[in-house]
Amino acid sequence: MPHAIEVAGLTKRFGSVLAVDDLSFTADEGRVVGFLGPNGAGKTTTLRMLLGLVNPTSGEATVNGQPFHALSDPVRTVGAVLDGGMFHPGRKGRNHLRVLARAAGVGDARVDELLELVALSDAKSRRAGGYSLGMRQRLGLAAALLGDPKVLVLDEPANGLDPQGIRWLRDFLRRLASEGRAILVSSHVLAEVAQTVDDVVVINQGRSIKQAPLNEILADARGKGGGVKVAGPDVRKLGDLLYAQGVPVSGTPQEIHVQGKTGEEIGRLIAEHQIVISELTPVESSLEDIYFELTGATGGPS
Amino acid sequence: MTAAISSELLKLRTTRSFYWLIGSVLALVLVVTIPLCAFADFGGDGPLEALLWIFGQFVQALALLLGALLVTSEFRHGTITPSLLVVPSRTRLMGAKLISAIVIGAALGFVSGGLIVAIVSGFGSARDFDTSGDKLQMIVGATLASGLYGALGVGVGALVRNQVGAIVGSMLYLFVGETIITVVLSLIDSLDDIMPRYSLGAVSNALSLVNPGDEDVLGQVAGGLLLALYAGIFVVAGFVMMQRRDVTA
Numbered sequence: 001m002p003h004a005i006e007v008a009g010l011t012k013r014f015g016s017v018l019a020v021d022d023l024s025f026t027a028d029e030g031r032v033v034g035f036l037g038p039n040g041a042g043k044t045t046t047l048r049m050l051l052g053l054v055n056p057t058s059g060e061a062t063v064n065g066q067p068f069h070a071l072s073d074p075v076r077t078v079g080a081v082l083d084g085g086m087f088h089p090g091r092k093g094r095n096h097l098r099v100l101a102r103a104a105g106v107g108d109a110r111v112d113e114l115l116e117l118v119a120l121s122d123a124k125s126r127r128a129g130g131y132s133l134g135m136r137q138r139l140g141l142a143a144a145l146l147g148d149p150k151v152l153v154l155d156e157p158a159n160g161l162d163p164q165g166i167r168w169l170r171d172f173l174r175r176l177a178s179e180g181r182a183i184l185v186s187s188h189v190l191a192e193v194a195q196t197v198d199d200v201v202v203i204n205q206g207r208s209i210k211q212a213p214l215n216e217i218l219a220d221a222r223g224k225g226g227g228v229k230v231a232g233p234d235v236r237k238l239g240d241l242l243y244a245q246g247v248p249v250s251g252t253p254q255e256i257h258v259q260g261k262t263g264e265e266i267g268r269l270i271a272e273h274q275i276v277i278s279e280l281t282p283v284e285s286s287l288e289d290i291y292f293e294l295t296g297a298t299g300g301p302s
Numbered sequence: 303m304t305a306a307i308s309s310e311l312l313k314l315r316t317t318r319s320f321y322w323l324i325g326s327v328l329a330l331v332l333v334v335t336i337p338l339c340a341f342a343d344f345g346g347d348g349p350l351e352a353l354l355w356i357f358g359q360f361v362q363a364l365a366l367l368l369g370a371l372l373v374t375s376e377f378r379h380g381t382i383t384p385s386l387l388v389v390p391s392r393t394r395l396m397g398a399k400l401i402s403a404i405v406i407g408a409a410l411g412f413v414s415g416g417l418i419v420a421i422v423s424g425f426g427s428a429r430d431f432d433t434s435g436d437k438l439q440m441i442v443g444a445t446l447a448s449g450l451y452g453a454l455g456v457g458v459g460a461l462v463r464n465q466v467g468a469i470v471g472s473m474l475y476l477f478v479g480e481t482i483i484t485v486v487l488s489l490i491d492s493l494d495d496i497m498p499r500y501s502l503g504a505v506s507n508a509l510s511l512v513n514p515g516d517e518d519v520l521g522q523v524a525g526g527l528l529l530a531l532y533a534g535i536f537v538v539a540g541f542v543m544m545q546r547r548d549v550t551a
Contacts, residue, residue, distance in 0.1 A: 014548075045550075052390050053383060053549040074390050086380030088317060095316035103309035103398075104388045143384055 002065025004182030034197030079144030089129025232277030365407030369455020407452025415444030460540025
């Protein structure tokens with residue numbers, strides 16, 4: 001059986017810019033695949049190639065083994081939200097869905113059912129231009145689900161959502177995956193999707209740099225030490241001492257982060273110099289750290 | 303294809319600008335035509351041809367505008383993405399827009415032309431002024447001309463994509479550009495009959511059987527074919543561009 005989504009050797013060049021470089025990955029039904037990378041990594045371009053909106057320079061992207069253009073019933077095969085779904089600001093939410101439903105041969109009853117599902121029934125007669133970001137994302141999701149497809153492609157669906165909206169989205173996606181759908185969801189924030197995804201594909205500058213189940217990545221994260229955090233009124237003195245020894249130290253006068261020393265080593269130093277501290281905690285390498293390590297980001301804007 | 307066309311027509315009907323545009327043009331037709339026919343003194347010639355000519359220009363421009371809006375509005379608001387997700391074939395999507403624009407344009411031409419003919423005929427028989435003219439042919443011509451302008455609009459929109467650019471550019475050409483070119487060319491003896499015979503305005507006048515300047519114009523069929531050719535060139539060029547383009551927003 002073909003993969004729900006298969007991207008093979010996909011490459012896209014815009015002029016002199018290589019946006020996507022020989023990218024390959026797959027997504028299968030019942031799994032949520034997180035497609036991660038910093039802004040400008042080539043995520044959106046990849047998804048647009050998968051959906052036949054951007055022509056690849058080379059390589060191939062298929063849904064159920066077929067290019068998007070060749071699908072006999074695209075709306076019932078794959079649904080997508082790109083850039084938060086896009087609306088005519090003067091068109092009412094329900095009419096936006098009706099327009100798409102009509103082209104897809106889907107009845108208005110399904111439109112109302114979906115409005116209910118994404119909790120937009122109360123706002124369906126308002127113009128989409130007045131929708132909040134969260135409402136727009138939900139309207140986009142409803143459009144993607146018009147044909148009840150088994151494959152979903154979502155580009156940054158959590159963008160601009162408040163914490164409540166993110167939780168709603170997370171539960172919603174888990175529910176959709178538990179119904180046996182394949183979901184490919186892109187994000188530039190790992191934490192947004194960490195509780196939702198089963199597998200992770202990380203890309204940077206158009207190239208795949210890591211593909212693994214999330215569990216594996218989490219296990220890696222636990223294996224690596226992330227240094228020790230020390231807080232207290234005199235930690236500045238401690239920091240100076242450590243710094244003098246050539247130990248990497250960062251932080252504020254109240255709280256420092258020490259790399260390459262165990263908690264015990266630091267504790268001995270504290271006792272020796274009679275420094276008052278309020279907290280000494282080993283730090284696990286977080287998912288974000290792993291992500292930064294993988295994407296080579298330094299924390300500055302990319 | 304029927305589903306895609308029905309969706310395109312619904313797209314138009316679910317925005318306010320569509321009703322504003324159509325409503326204001328039809329209102330203008332009534333507001334000018336009725337008082338004019340009711341009160342004005344006409345000399346030898348009745349007002350039929352002049353009214354059909356002046357409003358024909360407006361209605362055809364509106365048809366072009368609506369055709370261009372069908373395409374450019376999708377790019378402006380990014381709805382081209384969801385539209386192509388439900389209708390992945392760009393030729394089919396653009397074909398649906400083309401047919402919708404022709405239908406809407408033709409309907410506008412028919413209604414406005416029919417209204418003018420009916421009002422002029424009604425007042426003409428009551429007030430006894432000249433209402434001669436091949437009315438059926440005139441209505442058919444107005445209908446076809448507006449339909450073709452709708453097609454032209456879809457072609458221009460697909461080529462230009464930028465909404466303001468497409469609309470401002472085509473309106474400037476229609477209402478200013480052709481006049482300037484006509485004046486300039488009229489100064490050159492060997493070229494002075496090109497614009498009065500072959501310009502967009504000239505061929506649509508020929509098709510609608512209005513010739514207020516009594517110029518040496520093309521026949522109705524020739525004018526119609528030439529207008530169809532102009533629209534066809536833009537439509538084909540626009541479709542080819544659409545086919546090759548990367549849709550990134």
